[in-house]
Amino acid sequence: MISIRTALVAASIAIALFQGDTGYKVQTRYPVPGNGGFDYITIDSAARRLYVSHGTQVDVVDADNGKLIGTIADTPGVHGIAIAAEFKHGFTSNGRENKVSMFDPTTLQLINKIDVGKGPDGIYYDPGTKRVFTNNHGTHDITAIDAKTGAVVGTVKVEGDGESAIVADGLVYVNIEDTNEVVVFDPKSLEVKNRFPIGVAKTPTGLAYDAKTKRLFIGCRNEPKMVVMDAVSGKVITSFPIGKGVDYAGFDPKAKLIFFSCSEGVLNIFHEKSADDYEDAGPVKTQPSARTMAFDPKTSKIFLSAAEYVETPPATAGGRPQRSVKPGSFAVLVVGR
Numbered sequence: 001m002i003s004i005r006t007a008l009v010a011a012s013i014a015i016a017l018f019q020g021d022t023g024y025k026v027q028t029r030y031p032v033p034g035n036g037g038f039d040y041i042t043i044d045s046a047a048r049r050l051y052v053s054h055g056t057q058v059d060v061v062d063a064d065n066g067k068l069i070g071t072i073a074d075t076p077g078v079h080g081i082a083i084a085a086e087f088k089h090g091f092t093s094n095g096r097e098n099k100v101s102m103f104d105p106t107t108l109q110l111i112n113k114i115d116v117g118k119g120p121d122g123i124y125y126d127p128g129t130k131r132v133f134t135n136n137h138g139t140h141d142i143t144a145i146d147a148k149t150g151a152v153v154g155t156v157k158v159e160g161d162g163e164s165a166i167v168a169d170g171l172v173y174v175n176i177e178d179t180n181e182v183v184v185f186d187p188k189s190l191e192v193k194n195r196f197p198i199g200v201a202k203t204p205t206g207l208a209y210d211a212k213t214k215r216l217f218i219g220c221r222n223e224p225k226m227v228v229m230d231a232v233s234g235k236v237i238t239s240f241p242i243g244k245g246v247d248y249a250g251f252d253p254k255a256k257l258i259f260f261s262c263s264e265g266v267l268n269i270f271h272e273k274s275a276d277d278y279e280d281a282g283p284v285k286t287q288p289s290a291r292t293m294a295f296d297p298k299t300s301k302i303f304l305s306a307a308e309y310v311e312t313p314p315a316t317a318g319g320r321p322q323r324s325v326k327p328g329s330f331a332v333l334v335v336g337r
Contacts, residue, residue, distance in 0.1 A: 010172055019116035022257065022269050023337035024284045024302070030066030030332040032059050035325045038305045040080040040122070041332065043294040047105070050294065050303055051081040051090070052332060058092055061332060063296065063303070065192030070108045075101050080123040082132050084147035091121035091132050091145070100134055100143075102150045106298070112150050116143040122174075124166045129187045135162030135174065142174070144190055154190045158183045164248060166216070173216060173231065175204035182207075182216060183231065196234030201225040204247030206260055213275035219246035219260045226260055226270060228278060237276050239320060242268040243283065250302065257281065261304055263291035267335060301336040 036055020043050055043063060050061040051072075058072040058081055077096030083105060084091070092101045092114075100114040100123070118138025125132050125147060132145040133156070142156035160176035160183070171193065174183045180202045184194040198204055198218060206219030209231065218227040224244050228237040245263025252259075256272040265288040269281040290306035308329035312322040 005220045007258070014157075015057050022281045022284075024267070024269065024335055025337065026286060026333050027301075028066070028283075028337045030061055030334065030335045031328075032068065032330050032332060033059065034059070035327050035332060036330075037325065038307065038330065039078070040292050041294045041303055041305045042081040042083070043296050043303060044083050044085065044105070045296050046085065047083075049105075050332060051083070052305055053078045053081065053092075053257070054305075054330070066332070066334075072101065072103050072108050072110075079121045082123045082125040084125050084127075084130070084132065086127070087130075087148045089147055091123055091125075093123040093134050093234075095119055095121060095137075096098075096239060098136075098138070100132070100145065114145060114150050114152060116145070116152065117155070122163055122165055124165050124167060124172075126172065126187045128167070128170060128291070131187060133165065133172065134169060135165065137161040142185075144187070156185050156190045156192065157184070158192065163205045166207050166209040168209050168211055168231070171213075173207065173209065175207045176243055177203050177205060177221075180204065180220075182218065182234070194234060196229060198227055198229070198236065200236055200239050203226055205247045208249040208251035208258060210251060210253065210256075210272060212253070213272070215275060217249055217258045217260075217270075219249045221246055224262070226258070226268065238278055240270060240278070242249065242266075245291050247291035248293045250293060252295065252297075252300055256299065259293065259295060260301060261291055261293035261302075263284070263289055265290060267293070267302065267304070284335060286335065292331055299336065301334055304333040304335065306331060306333050 050058040058083040060069040117136030122135040160179040163175040165174040182196040201220035202222035208217040216229040241264030243266040258267040258270040267284040278297040287306040291302040309327040
């Protein structure tokens with residue numbers, strides 16, 4: 001029999017864990033050569049590879065030791081990376097050329113370039129329909145691509161700028177940052193099924209999901225908040241303040257922890273106690289600029305792209321200073337416990 005004292009001690013430890021420090025911290029850094037800008041970072045957990053968008057290329061890094069495996073070249077203005085492992089195909093969204101690069105994840109060589117809408121940003125794979133989708137900011141739509149052949153199969157008329165997306169339960173949920181809503185569409189018919197206004201905050205970027213409780217976790221930049229939404233009804237359950245400059249979100253279904261990476265240099269963590277009950281588990285200090293992340297379901301570690309910046313005075317009076325990456329400062333931060 002467990003004594004009352006033992007039970008109380010155990011309960012106190014559990015409460016302390018989620019009211020304060022989760023144990024997460026920056027454990028190490030993987031230096032990555034090059035000085036270009038960056039956006040999304042994607043993990044292929046089974047293959048133990050990180051795909052890091054970096055200027056006009058994608059750097060491929062070993063997730064366990066940080067060694068540079070190689071690069072995927074000629075991806076102008078690359079934003080995101082998606083992997084369709086069953087076809088041995090990878091895809092990058094090249095924002096400055098309005099194309100998607102289809103590549104071989106083994107050799108990292110280009111297979112084909114695919115014309116999509118203007119300004120492709122977020123990119124993701126749906127294993128149910130075997131399709132890859134790109135969120136196009138210039139044309140305010142989403143392009144659907146056959147992951148096996150690379151053929152464009154249609155367009156989703158979302159009428160807004162899609163950011164992060166979640167594929168779940170036969171549907172796709174997409175944050176639309178300029179209309180402040182979550183759009184739900186059928187990845188097979190390409191029809192929009194619902195438009196859920198967020199209301200309590202604006203400019204949604206990061207998005208994560210708990211398949212068990214049917215809850216969406218939305219990171220919003222304007223009036224910085226994390227917002228919990230019922231994925232079925234679109235009802236907003238609750239919200240909490242977060243750091244400035246959120247750009248991505250993740251969820252650990254085992255620990256019931258929700259993560260938001262913010263450019264001001266914090267990783268906000270929340271605990272899902274139940275479908276409608278949440279608490280702030282405390283922020284983790286990362287590094288200014290660390291706004292995008294990838295959650296590894298195998299190790300529960302989080303990988304964030306980050307760099308230091310320098311400013312050059314304006315060439316003319318009244319002009320704006322030029323901001324650029326400090327040479328040699330780009331790295332992937334590894335956060336774990």
